[in-house]
Amino acid sequence: MKQIIIEPSSRANLNNISKLEEIIYLGCSANQEILITTRSYLSNSQKSPGSAISAKSKNKKEKLYNLYLEIDYNLVLFNTIKERFNISYFQLLNNNEILLTSPRSWYKSFGNSEKNGRIYSDRGEHKREILLGDGIADVQVSESGIIWTSYFDEGIFGNRGWSDPIGKNGLVAWDSSGKKLYEFYHNAEIGQISDCYALNVISDREVWLYYYTEFPLVKLKNYKIEDYWFVPIKGSSAFAIYRNFALFNGGYRDYENFYLVKLEKNHQAKIICQIKLMNISEILYIFAKRDTLYFLSNREIFQLSVFEAMTNLNG
Numbered sequence: 001m002k003q004i005i006i007e008p009s010s011r012a013n014l015n016n017i018s019k020l021e022e023i024i025y026l027g028c029s030a031n032q033e034i035l036i037t038t039r040s041y042l043s044n045s046q047k048s049p050g051s052a053i054s055a056k057s058k059n060k061k062e063k064l065y066n067l068y069l070e071i072d073y074n075l076v077l078f079n080t081i082k083e084r085f086n087i088s089y090f091q092l093l094n095n096n097e098i099l100l101t102s103p104r105s106w107y108k109s110f111g112n113s114e115k116n117g118r119i120y121s122d123r124g125e126h127k128r129e130i131l132l133g134d135g136i137a138d139v140q141v142s143e144s145g146i147i148w149t150s151y152f153d154e155g156i157f158g159n160r161g162w163s164d165p166i167g168k169n170g171l172v173a174w175d176s177s178g179k180k181l182y183e184f185y186h187n188a189e190i191g192q193i194s195d196c197y198a199l200n201v202i203s204d205r206e207v208w209l210y211y212y213t214e215f216p217l218v219k220l221k222n223y224k225i226e227d228y229w230f231v232p233i234k235g236s237s238a239f240a241i242y243r244n245f246a247l248f249n250g251g252y253r254d255y256e257n258f259y260l261v262k263l264e265k266n267h268q269a270k271i272i273c274q275i276k277l278m279n280i281s282e283i284l285y286i287f288a289k290r291d292t293l294y295f296l297s298n299r300e301i302f303q304l305s306v307f308e309a310m311t312n313l314n315g
Contacts (some may be wrong), residue, residue, distance in 0.1 A: 007278040028289035034070035057104035089139040107161035130178030133166025150196035242306035
């Protein structure tokens with residue numbers, strides 16, 4: 001396999017975020033602005049961001065969540081919100097609204113479940129809450145405000161009282177009032193979602209996903225499966241898309257390598273090259289939006305696009 005070395009470009013640093021704040025979420029808005037959620041450390045043991053999802057949906061006392069938004073390549077404190085729910089995800093909705101989501105939700109009885117989508121105004125005022133289900137693996141919002149939630153195994157097969165889980169099909173789309181717009185239905189070739197490892201919401205009309213157990217890369221267009229590829233990478237956590245190429249981080253036990261993949265005919269995918277990063281220490285967190293992978297290393301966010309990888313390969 002061909003191997004290339006790339007020095008990724010810096011996107012933003014964490015200088016405005018105290019080292020006493022625990023980073024619990026990094027992601028992108030629909031406009032590809034960096035979003036970060038932090039809270040104060042509860043102990044001296046520091047975890048990697050996104051390293052674990054809390055088993056509890058709520059706390060007895062409110063916690064302070066600091067929300068950072070990228071403005072002109074600087075991370076600025078956008079808001080501070082008190083919440084009893086254990087928040088893992090932060091997205092921007094239309095009408096100057098903020099969506100904070102806990103990955104966990106208890107089913108108590110019919111019509112009585114924990115509403116784990118918490119919606120605030122941009123001034124930090126609580127406006128409403130919506131039910132998004134238990135076992136949420138990721139939350140991404142499109143330009144018009146469609147909320148996409150993917151699910152890990154407990155949200156698909158049921159836990160916390162859910163005998164008929166909201167996330168049983170692995171991927172759901174919602175409007176901002178909590179009305180379900182779509183849920184994923186697999187076909188026989190690609191199989192059921194058992195755990196959605198990675199999601200990339202490109203636009204209102206186009207969404208890609210990659211999931212366990214067979215790890216197909218699936219393209220949805222207008223809520224329908226348009227195409228799919230069997231990717232020879234198992235266990236990746238993020239991917240970026242550009243035309244008929246994808247950029248994945250390595251899978252199991254290969255987290256810090258990257259792979260440029262060509263999406264070919266007849267649902268086949270071929271690894272073009274392995275990419276190693278120059279001058280990057282330990283990678284703590286990886287996420288993707290559209291054609292770009294982002295990763296956190298040494299309190300700095302770097303980026304690498306599919307196009308940059310292709311240019312380096314051909315250069």
